[in-house]
Amino acid sequence: MTELGIKRFSSLVELEGMREKLLNSRSASAKSIHVCTGPGCVAKGSFKLYEIFCAAVEGAGSDVQVQAKCVGCHGFCERGPIVVIEPGGIFYQRVEEPDVAEIFRETVLGGRVVERLLYEDPNTGKKVEKANEIPFYKVQERIALSGNGLLDPTEISDYIAEGGYTALAKVLSPMTPEEVISEVELSGLRGRGGGGFPTGRKWRSCRQAEGSPKYVICNGDEGDPGAFMDRCIMEGNPHSVIEGMLIGAYAIGSEHGYIYVRNEYPLSVERLKNAVAQAKELGLVGETILGSSFSFDIRINRGGGAFVCGESTALMASLEGRPGEPRAKYVHTVESGFRGKPTNLNNVETWANIPHIINRGGKWFAGIGTEKSKGTKVFSLVGNVVNTGLVEVPMGITMRRIIDEIGGGIRDGKRFKAVQTGGPSGGCIPAEHLDARVDFEELTKLGSMMGSGGMIVMDEETCMVRVAKYFTDFLQKESCGKCTPCREGLAQMLYILDRITDGEGQVGDIERLEELGGLLEGTALCALGKTAANPVISTIRYFRDEYDAHILDGRCPAKECRGLFRYEIDPEACNGCGICLKNCPADAITGEKKVPHVINQEKCTLCGTCWEKCPFTAVLKV
Amino acid sequence: MPEDSEIIEQIVDRYDGDDGMLIPMMQDLQAESGYLPADQLRCLGRHLRLPLSRLYAVATFYSSFRLAPKGAHEVTLCMGTVCYLKGSASISEAITREFQVEPGGTTRDRLFSFQAVNCMGACAVAPVMTVDGKYYNGVSPASALEILYGLTKEHVTADKEEQT
Numbered sequence: 001m002t003e004l005g006i007k008r009f010s011s012l013v014e015l016e017g018m019r020e021k022l023l024n025s026r027s028a029s030a031k032s033i034h035v036c037t038g039p040g041c042v043a044k045g046s047f048k049l050y051e052i053f054c055a056a057v058e059g060a061g062s063d064v065q066v067q068a069k070c071v072g073c074h075g076f077c078e079r080g081p082i083v084v085i086e087p088g089g090i091f092y093q094r095v096e097e098p099d100v101a102e103i104f105r106e107t108v109l110g111g112r113v114v115e116r117l118l119y120e121d122p123n124t125g126k127k128v129e130k131a132n133e134i135p136f137y138k139v140q141e142r143i144a145l146s147g148n149g150l151l152d153p154t155e156i157s158d159y160i161a162e163g164g165y166t167a168l169a170k171v172l173s174p175m176t177p178e179e180v181i182s183e184v185e186l187s188g189l190r191g192r193g194g195g196g197f198p199t200g201r202k203w204r205s206c207r208q209a210e211g212s213p214k215y216v217i218c219n220g221d222e223g224d225p226g227a228f229m230d231r232c233i234m235e236g237n238p239h240s241v242i243e244g245m246l247i248g249a250y251a252i253g254s255e256h257g258y259i260y261v262r263n264e265y266p267l268s269v270e271r272l273k274n275a276v277a278q279a280k281e282l283g284l285v286g287e288t289i290l291g292s293s294f295s296f297d298i299r300i301n302r303g304g305g306a307f308v309c310g311e312s313t314a315l316m317a318s319l320e321g322r323p324g325e326p327r328a329k330y331v332h333t334v335e336s337g338f339r340g341k342p343t344n345l346n347n348v349e350t351w352a353n354i355p356h357i358i359n360r361g362g363k364w365f366a367g368i369g370t371e372k373s374k375g376t377k378v379f380s381l382v383g384n385v386v387n388t389g390l391v392e393v394p395m396g397i398t399m400r401r402i403i404d405e406i407g408g409g410i411r412d413g414k415r416f417k418a419v420q421t422g423g424p425s426g427g428c429i430p431a432e433h434l435d436a437r438v439d440f441e442e443l444t445k446l447g448s449m450m451g452s453g454g455m456i457v458m459d460e461e462t463c464m465v466r467v468a469k470y471f472t473d474f475l476q477k478e479s480c481g482k483c484t485p486c487r488e489g490l491a492q493m494l495y496i497l498d499r500i501t502d503g504e505g506q507v508g509d510i511e512r513l514e515e516l517g518g519l520l521e522g523t524a525l526c527a528l529g530k531t532a533a534n535p536v537i538s539t540i541r542y543f544r545d546e547y548d549a550h551i552l553d554g555r556c557p558a559k560e561c562r563g564l565f566r567y568e569i570d571p572e573a574c575n576g577c578g579i580c581l582k583n584c585p586a587d588a589i590t591g592e593k594k595v596p597h598v599i600n601q602e603k604c605t606l607c608g609t610c611w612e613k614c615p616f617t618a619v620l621k622v
Numbered sequence: 623m624p625e626d627s628e629i630i631e632q633i634v635d636r637y638d639g640d641d642g643m644l645i646p647m648m649q650d651l652q653a654e655s656g657y658l659p660a661d662q663l664r665c666l667g668r669h670l671r672l673p674l675s676r677l678y679a680v681a682t683f684y685s686s687f688r689l690a691p692k693g694a695h696e697v698t699l700c701m702g703t704v705c706y707l708k709g710s711a712s713i714s715e716a717i718t719r720e721f722q723v724e725p726g727g728t729t730r731d732r733l734f735s736f737q738a739v740n741c742m743g744a745c746a747v748a749p750v751m752t753v754d755g756k757y758y759n760g761v762s763p764a765s766a767l768e769i770l771y772g773l774t775k776e777h778v779t780a781d782k783e784e785q786t
Contacts, residue, residue: 263686304645304684321644322676323683339642480683585708585748 038073072236186362188374193347224423244351369395373439422451427538486529505551
């Protein structure tokens with residue numbers, strides 16, 4: 001940063017001055033290549049693309065004003081790797097290494113668009129140049145993700161140039177802590193980690209709680225399988241989280257902050273550490289921030305790999321260097337949390353919303369969303385949907401719009417069966433409730449929950465009993481074992497579910513599952529245990545007939561549970577090519593060449609090889 | 623070993639001796655040796671004035687900690703229905719016999735960790751074994767052992783390279 005002439009800011013004026021300087025140094029004609037380094041694009045090799053672009057920039061000579069930067073997740077992971085050329089916002093998708101030279105020559109140097117790399121709108125068949133013209137982005141409203149795709153997360157100057165730390169400056173310029181809390185209360189922001197507790201009220205309780213020091217914690221232990229929004233914020237715009245925490249700490253009266261990041265997210269740890277170090281260097285974190293009397297330090301902790309640590313009391317136990325076992329919450333953590341002191345914990349996405357609320361006002365935020373759920377929510381839209389990725393939508397949008405308009409409907413023309421929300425503690429919502437509005441209350445009413453925002457779409461070929469079993473298995477393995485209902489109850493539920501999917505279900509098993517579910521909800525110690533039966537209970541509620549088919553008829557309607565369906569060859573479609581016969585490991589298929597083949601059901605092991613190998617889809621599951 | 627205690631002192635100092643930072647300290651310690659050796663844990667406990675039971679509780683609670691060294695290679699054998707039918711049980715027995723390692727264990731020379739899994743979804747090319755993620759299909763007891771004997775050589779050369 002020294003090359004930009006930035007030194008430690010000792011006042012708000014200096015921060016503003018630097019922002020102006022940064023903006024003035026940007027030439028309007030300078031080109032910028034934004035290479036997505038979200039998890040999806042990285043898996044498809046985007047870091048390599050970034051390197052090649054950097055080499056191209058270096059080779060271009062000093063008369064060409066262009067820079068390449070790695071940016072946070074654009075969200076449209078399905079179409080990655082994504083490269084956007086600014087100014088103009090030309091959106092290239094599925095970019096591969098050989099395309100780099102062409103993009104550089106044509107678009108960056110020549111100002112022409114490379115048609116073949118543009119997104120084609122499947123509805124109109126037309127090529128689309130800009131992101132906001134793509135249906136996937138049109139319906140979205142980005143607040144927490146607004147910096148993603150725009151900023152280089154490794155450069156604080158980028159964040160500052162785009163208006164970063166103005167909310168902190170506004171708070172210190174000065175607002176009273178009381179005014180800050182009132183603004184957050186006015187916004188109606190509720191915790192984005194799953195609980196949905198009003199953020200402003202939490203801050204107020206923590207401010208009023210007796211005891212010092214007070215702690216501020218950011219929960220980055222995103223453990224739900226199928227959710228990656230917190231990761232994309234931590235990696236795509238880490239300073240927004242830090243700024244949010246600074247504002248919260250000022251309001252609450254805390255000088256010590258922790259960010260607890262999941263063990264599986266090493267890049268998040270790296271980017272946050274880098275961001276905190278940069279903020280410290282500029283006097284935005286540390287002692288006497290921006291020349292004020294406010295001091296706040298942030299430490300980053302890596303988790304040990306335990307799902308339960310996403311629960312606030314377990315997370316605090318983990319921060320204290322103990323096994324992450326939750327405790328009963330009759331004493332709130334805002335009164336006695338980390339090290340027995342008043343502690344305010346919020347989730348990554350919650351923190352990332354704070355700077356926007358301060359800058360644009362609580363009233364503006366409260367103008368988005370439904371009566372009780374304000375603002376936007378980030379969802380990771382995954383599963384059997386055409387456009388998988390990260391989406392941010394206003395609260396109150398219907399599930400149907402998310403799945404059909406943003407998600408582009410179900411893959412391979414199949415039928416929708418259910419959408420699973422809320423992670424392993426959530427539930428499955430069937431087609432008849434697709435017009436339900438997405439907000440905290442509505443999802444709970446449907447037997448699911450908001451959770452951290454995973455949205456797993458399932459098609460007609462998904463067996464709901466298996467889905468329930470998958471989540472129960474996950475939770476049973478991740479249960480900390482402290483309380484009996486969760487430790488033993490989940491094991492029993494899993495035992496029964498195993499029996500059902502093996503075709504050995506007994507009459508009364510559904511009732512037994514319901515009874516165990518009720519027991520967990522009523523008696524488990526923490527939120528993980530209390531909600532652990534949700535996947536089972538919600539699938540029984542909406543897909544009871546599937547459970548019945550397994551138990552009473554020994555049949556899996558989705559044809560997923562081995563042994564509960566058979567493979568047969570359709571004599572009309574089979575032309576006797578012999579591929580299945582050759583590949584069958586059990587020698588269960590017979591037939592002459594060019595004559596329809598037959599599966600010997602006695603010999604068949606139901607391995608599915610023939611079904612996978614048949615080029616004419618003549619092997620049927622019946 | 624004095625070297626051990628030096629490493630541990632460095633790690634403890636890195637976190638100002640704050641026992642709340644036990645998990646990051648243990649992560650750093652594991653990064654040094656690839657697992658948490660008992661004597662190092664004991665030494666860390668002494669530095670922090672924490673009982674070994676506390677460190678052991680943490681080490682066994684979190685899935686990222688290992689108390690035994692992993693092998694240099696990871697061998698996974700499929701025991702799914704088709705692989706089983708095609709003789710993976712006899713492959714498993716052969717490996718156990720030749721290398722004195724049960725499924726779930728690591729060979730004494732830490733050459734490889736051996737895992738048996740239910741199904742790898744590669745039934746068409748059964749029986750299947752993977753070594754460090756690389757698929758070997760249609761293996762027999764003889765060819766499996768041959769692959770694993772090949773590992774020994776690789777391992778030795780890799781070690782030699784490291785030393786030079």
